[in-house]
Amino acid sequence: MIKSVIITHGQLGRELVQVAEKILEQKLDIEAIAFDWQGDGSSMIAQLEKFIARNQGHKVVIFTDMFGGSPSNISTRFINANVEVISGINLPGLLKFFCCGEHNGHFRQIVKKVEQEAKDGINIISEYLGEKK
């Protein structure tokens, strides 16, 4: 089983999860952690440590909002064979992760699929439509 947590600047992650829940019409098994603007990240580290400890024996995906940002940098230190970080998560990526039995398969393949779906979800629409014509 793959467990997931989303860590973002402010409440971005929580909002993203709420929108995904609305679209998929189900409660999603994901924890949202907000980066504390005033803090040094220690609270976020503690929450992540607890999350990973609580989910020992599971694979864990940590979604972050932006590569190079504090949530992403802090998450990076937790990467190992069972923990992967996907930065720059967006709605298409999150929906891909939770929709349609995407948890069936190899951990590495699943995170690659989510990464690809998130990337594919970004388009300059006029160019996209132009390509389709």
Place this chain on the structure above:
Amino acid sequence: MIEKKQQIYNKLGLHARAAAKLSHMANMFSSDIYLIYNEDKVNAKSLLGILTLAASVGNEITLQAAGEDEKDAIAAISDLFDRKFDEES
């Protein structure tokens, strides 16, 4: 392989929530399932793929399935369209 023409009846067309329901249902079947609209053919098991069709109310698409449970898949998906994705009474 079987195909069926399908009208879109719900007002919002193949928008996010409808696409989520559709892809969720398609994933319940082992058959390969596709939606064809104009020149585009997308995997019905991909939420984002369905959204790229940007198909609206009144449009007609083609459902295509190939596999052991192709008949059941087309019937179930067609029913979902006919029920307007349970969005409207």
